[in-house]
Amino acid sequence: MRHLRVAAALAAALALASPGIAAAETPSGPPSVGAQQQSLTWAGGWGASVHRASRTFQPNWSEQGFADHTVRQVVRLTDGGPAARIRLSNAYGATPLRVTGATVARTAGGADVRPGTVRHLTVGHHRSFTIAPGAEIATDAVLLPVAALESVTVTLYFAQPTGPSTFHWYANTDSYRATGDHRGDHKGTAFTETTQAWYYLAGVDVIKVFPRRTGVAAFGDSITDGYGATPGAYSRYPDELAERLRAVGRPRAVINQGIAGNRLTGDSPLFGDKGISRFKRDVIDQPNVGTVIILEGINDIGMTGADVSADALVAGHRELIRQARAAGVRVIGATLLPYKGSGFFTAGGEAKRDALNHWIRTSGEYDVVVDFERATASPTDPDQMNPAYHIGDGLHPNDAGYRVMANAVDPAAFAR
Structure with a gap:
């Protein structure tokens, strides 16, 4: 019976969460999702502190930004859940950031992702969205069950020039770049460039039940x-x-x-x-x-x-x-x-x-x-x-x- 209640609550959350999350410029609060205010809550599964574009000790793409580029980034979660959302930050951007499209998937290794796990990310149910200067947004919820200590891959496609990017300079793991739109690729063949930094990526949250x-x-x-x-x-x-x-x-x-x-x-x-x-x-x-x-x-x-x-x-x-x-x-x-x-x-x-x-x-x-x-x-x-x-x-x-x-x-x- 409890499993049925959890399933029903999760279905309601996925139906109701998207508009509320997309409207929130500060996606951390209030934490409760939709009508299930006492049972389902967003919790951080992974995060990174962002800062302004800069030239650091390691080569990175932050100062020039991206134009007709797809950026693929791998993160390992320390908590899991039945659904997820991605938080993206334009905290140090001087202009609106246009995200033409984005996906999340389970990591297969390197720039490869596991077939059948790719989920398109939306904000307000739109696959393309804009993040205002100084703002952070969360995507709509996606039904992608993930486990603690499992890696996911977030892929962002920027058709238009972004300008200098909000980023985290020391990721200690590879991020990948390809020219053109490769957000849905399972194979990472097109991703021929690497740096060890994260771009625009501020957090991956998971839904928790009775947290x-x-x-x-x-x-x-x-x-x-x-x-x-x-x-x-x-x-x-x-x-x-x-x-x-x-x-x-x-x-x-x-x-x-x-x-x-x-x-x-x-x-x-x-x-x-x-x-x-x-x-x-x-x-x-x-x-x-x-x-x-x-x-x-x-x-x-x-x-x-x-x-x-x-x-x-x-x-x-x-x-x-x-x-x-x-x-x-x-x-x-x-x-x-x-x-x-x-x-x-x-x-x-x-x-x-x-x-x-x-x-x-x-x-x-x-x-x-x-x-x-x-x-x-x-x-x-x-x-x-x-x-x-x-x-x-x-x-x-x-x-x-x-x-x-x-x-x-x-x-x-x-x-x-």
Whole structure:
């Protein structure tokens, strides 16, 4: 009987969700779908923090944008459901973004998708749609059952020039480009160009039945974003954490909202809006997020031209805590990892890091503390990362280091 009720509720949601979702410029709220307000809710299955077009350390297509191009992007979900929607962002666009057509499908490998799984995406039941400058939209719901830890492929076709694109520069996995309209192709043969970035893609949401706010947002910089992890291996600490929680019987979405190079207190044309500014969009407004892990501040300490005091870093963390608590989101504070031996390191910076970590551990202002510093420190020098855990730069973990970080998070920190 319960399965019949769920099926009926899902059918109603798919019938009713599309107009409401298409009309929403802020698709995260209200979270309930259609008439089934108490039973069906959108929840984030995957997400990425977007920023303005820029020339970064890796080649990307953001500055020139797209014209008569199809862009195919692969993401792995950390939660699943019987239906999905895609969120697209033109947050940093100066002109309206015309999406000529788009599809979503199950990934087969590389740029290939599984035959029979391609679904055309619509907004307001139209296959072509426009996203206003500064806006984010969600597509109508599509009946594409997806499982946690399964990959889906989102394909966007732009017939007209887009101009510079809102994007996420460090995807740590390949995205693909083809000339012409190839949104429905099963084979990826036409997709001969690659970069490791995501374009316009802000989230993949799934429908949950009788949900609670169990989603987790991992908020931070390159160490959250996963710089140094093996490309395409899904070995960043948020990926590893999602797998661990599922293995111990506490499954939940873990949405990676890191931006490599990001700072807590300072904007950057390359590395995104400062943490205290983007926190609402990237955490509070994410559907069904109930907990956030905050790991932010090392770039404020180490970047050339950044002269931020320990008191200013504490004030920044307090502002994030304030925003989270006001929205009813549980806050977990993470200590900054050791960085002695990196190009960032100075004695003055180390004093600031020590002071911030001491405050995170002892102030009692966070609901829970996860001690990434002690988990990753060298056994012979606590100010240095264990050589077995970093990529050789003394700053960024490798796959083993990211796994250690995930293992340092107590599953009991997340309420059932």
